[in-house]
Amino acid sequence: xxxxxxxxxxxxxxxxxxxxxxxxxxxxxxxxxxxxxxxxxxxxxxxxxxxxxxxxxxxxxxxxxxxxxxxxxxxxxxxxxxxxxxxxxxxxxxxxxxxxxxxxxxxxxxxxxxxxxxxxxxxxxxxxxxxxxxxxxxxxxxxxxxxxxxxxxxx
Numbered sequence: 701x702x703x704x705x706x707x708x709x710x711x712x713x714x715x716x717x718x719x720x721x722x723x724x725x726x727x728x729x730x731x732x733x734x735x736x737x738x739x740x741x742x743x744x745x746x747x748x749x750x751x752x753x754x755x756x757x758x759x760x761x762x763x764x765x766x767x768x769x770x771x772x773x774x775x776x777x778x779x780x781x782x783x784x785x786x787x788x789x790x791x792x793x794x795x796x797x798x799x800x801x802x803x804x805x806x807x808x809x810x811x812x813x814x815x816x817x818x819x820x821x822x823x824x825x826x827x828x829x830x831x832x833x834x835x836x837x838x839x840x841x842x843x844x845x846x847x848x849x850x851x852x853x854x855x
Contacts, residue, residue: 730830732805732812736797738771738830742790748816748828752792756782759796761803768803771796771814774827811835 728744745752757773758781776782785792800807814830821827 727815727817729813729815730791731835732800732807732814732832733793734808735795736800736807737788737793737795738814739788740785740792740794742792744816745792748818752785752787756784757794759783759794759799766804768800768805769832771830771832772819772827773830774821774825805832 728747730738730740730744733739740750740752756776756779758776760772760774761768762770762772783794783796785794797807805812811834812832813835814832817829817831819827819829
């Protein structure tokens with residue numbers, strides 16, 4: 701029998717090198733009311749570091765698209781040609797009914813939510829992208845039934 705080249709392993713090679721990926725926090729969300737207002741819960745504004753009383757935004761969408769799939773909010777320093785938050789219930793809103801209707805967003809008949817992510821508008825300004833989605837219906841409960849069992853009527 702011929703001697704073959706054998707590669708020997710070390711104990712360090714048997715240890716998994718993949719680190720558990722740190723769980724990223726879920727993106728803050730809001731929803732579009734049936735009257736056409738972007739509703740931001742107070743917790744979402746805190747997570748994003750937005751002061752609703754003094755922050756003004758320029759609002760836009762992707763140019764050249766007919767249907768609005770995402771809305772972009774860019775903070776602005778002056779209050780001319782900008783939108784501001786209005787207090788409503790526990791959160792704050794930005795009314796955009798006419799703009800959303802022109803962008804073929806059907807907010808009156810279906811429940812729409814948006815996920816908020818950040819993007820770099822320029823070197824000094826960080827903007828927010830609101831990706832509009834239809835709210836997914838709750839999945840049917842498939843777990844074990846709880847509580848008392850129903851009585852069977854004797855015939």
